[in-house]
Amino acid sequence: MKNTDILIIGGGASGLAAAIEAKRTDSNKSVTVLEHLPKVGKKILATGNGRCNLGNLGAANHAYTNMRFASYAIGKYGTDSLVEFFESTGLYARADSEGRLYPMSNSAASVLDALRFECENLGVLFCCEEKATEIKKCTDGFTVNGAYKAKNVIIATGGKAAPSQGSDGSGYPLLKSLGHKITALAPSLVQIKTDTAKIKSLKGVRAKASLTLSTGGKSEGEILFTDYGVSGIAAMDLSRFVKPDTKAEISIDLLPEFTQDKVKEIIIQIANHNPAVSAEQMLGGIVHKAIGTAAIKSALGFLPKTAGEIKPKQAAIIAAELKDFRLKLTGTKSFNDAQVTKGGADVSEFDSQTMMSKKHSGLFACGEVLDVDGACGGFNLAWAFASGRLAGKNAAKH
Numbered sequence: 001m002k003n004t005d006i007l008i009i010g011g012g013a014s015g016l017a018a019a020i021e022a023k024r025t026d027s028n029k030s031v032t033v034l035e036h037l038p039k040v041g042k043k044i045l046a047t048g049n050g051r052c053n054l055g056n057l058g059a060a061n062h063a064y065t066n067m068r069f070a071s072y073a074i075g076k077y078g079t080d081s082l083v084e085f086f087e088s089t090g091l092y093a094r095a096d097s098e099g100r101l102y103p104m105s106n107s108a109a110s111v112l113d114a115l116r117f118e119c120e121n122l123g124v125l126f127c128c129e130e131k132a133t134e135i136k137k138c139t140d141g142f143t144v145n146g147a148y149k150a151k152n153v154i155i156a157t158g159g160k161a162a163p164s165q166g167s168d169g170s171g172y173p174l175l176k177s178l179g180h181k182i183t184a185l186a187p188s189l190v191q192i193k194t195d196t197a198k199i200k201s202l203k204g205v206r207a208k209a210s211l212t213l214s215t216g217g218k219s220e221g222e223i224l225f226t227d228y229g230v231s232g233i234a235a236m237d238l239s240r241f242v243k244p245d246t247k248a249e250i251s252i253d254l255l256p257e258f259t260q261d262k263v264k265e266i267i268i269q270i271a272n273h274n275p276a277v278s279a280e281q282m283l284g285g286i287v288h289k290a291i292g293t294a295a296i297k298s299a300l301g302f303l304p305k306t307a308g309e310i311k312p313k314q315a316a317i318i319a320a321e322l323k324d325f326r327l328k329l330t331g332t333k334s335f336n337d338a339q340v341t342k343g344g345a346d347v348s349e350f351d352s353q354t355m356m357s358k359k360h361s362g363l364f365a366c367g368e369v370l371d372v373d374g375a376c377g378g379f380n381l382a383w384a385f386a387s388g389r390l391a392g393k394n395a396a397k398h
C-alpha cells in the first residue's frame, strides 16, 4: 500500500491547482496525483481553441449553476488571485475586450507547462496511467484501488464532457459509493440540434444574434448554422438551459441592434430605392444574403422575384421573421461534443468554504465533478482553478 497525505484523483485543471495549493500550504505533506491518461492536463491543451481561456474578469458576477455554493471559492480566488497564482509560476495573462483572460503566450500548452512544472518544483508525485476505480473508508482516511492510502482524498475527475480528454464520468461512481448524490447529468456548452427544414440553405453561414429558448434562457453572440442545427458561442451558451426531453423552440433575433419597426422601415426603404433588385439579394446589406432569402421564404411562404414586389404588409411580416426566426429544438449534440457537464455531485453535501464533504471528513471534491457550470468565456476554468485551490488548501490544513 502506497501512503500519501493527500491523494488527488484527476490531473486536470482543478486537480493540478489543488496539488499546487496543498504543497504551498504545507510543504511537509506528501501530495500524489492519480491520472488515468499517460500524461496530466490533456484537456487544458484543447481549451480555448488551443489558446486556453483561463478565466474571466466577470467571474465573480457570473450566473454559475449553484452560484451560492460557488461564490465563496470564486470570491476568495477571484481574477486578481488567479492572475497572481499564474504569475507566481511565471505565466502572465491578459484580458481581451470581452474580459476573457488568455495567457500572453496565446498558447494553452504554456498554461499546462506552468501548472506541471510548478507541481514538479514543489515535489508533487504524478502517478499516470492509474485509474481510480474504487474508494473505501478506512481508519484515519481512505484507500483507493486497494493500492493507495491517504488521510485526505480530493476527487478532481471532471465530468463526462469530452471523454476523449480523460473525463469519462468515472468520478461519479467513486462519490456515489461513499453515499454522495449525483444530480441529473447533461451535456452543456454543446451544439444545438433543431428541425432543419428552414435552415437547409444556411449551412456554414454565421451571424450575430440574440437567442431565446421558449422554456427559459437567453444568450447572444455569434451563431453558425449547420446541417443539424445551430453552433457557435451563443448556441453553446443557450445549451446550458436546454432541458432534455422537453419540447421547446429557439427564437433567433437576427438583427438585435434594430427594433422590428426599424427593420420593416429598412425593408421598405430598400424595396423603394431599388425595386429591380432580386428578392434574394435585397437584404444583403443587413444580413447574410442566404439568411435574407431564407427569412423572406419562411415569412411569405414563397420568394418574390424582385424587391419591388414586396408590399409594406409583407415587409412587416419579413421584419417579424428576422426578429423572431424560430426553430424547433430537437436536442443537443452528445457528451462527446460538449465542453462541460451540467449536473454533478450535489453541492448541498459539500462545505462551500472548504470543498470538504459533509458526509466524510477528509474527502474533498472540486471542479466539474461538482454540480457547478458556467457559460463560455473562461468561467469553467475559473471555477476549476478556484475550487481546486480551495480544496487543496483545506486538505493540507486538515
Ligand SMILES: Cc1cc2nc3c(=O)[nH]c(=O)nc-3n(C[C@H](O)[C@H](O)[C@H](O)COP(=O)(O)OP(=O)(O)OC[C@H]3O[C@@H](n4cnc5c(N)ncnc54)[C@H](O)[C@@H]3O)c2cc1C
Pocket: 009, 010, 011, 012, 013, 014, 015, 034, 035, 036, 037, 040, 041, 042, 043, 044, 046, 047, 048, 049, 052, 053, 054, 055, 130, 131, 132, 133, 156, 157, 158, 159, 161, 162, 165, 166, 167, 168, 169, 170, 171, 338, 339, 340, 366, 367, 368, 369, 377, 378, 379, 380, 381, 382, 384
Ligand atoms: C474542447 C474544450 C474546450 C474548452 N475550453 C475552455 C476554455 O477555453 N475556458 C474554460 O473556462 N473552459 C473550457 N472548457 C471547459 C474546461 O476545460 C473544464 O470545465 C475544466 O477542464 C474542468 O476541470 P476539472 O479539473 O474539473 O476536470 P478535467 O479538466 O476534465 O480533468 C479531470 C482529469 O481527471 C482525470 N480522470 C478522470 N477520471 C479519473 C479516474 N477515475 N482516475 C484517474 N484520473 C481520472 C482525467 O483524465 C482528467 O485529466 C473546455 C472544454 C473542452 C472539452
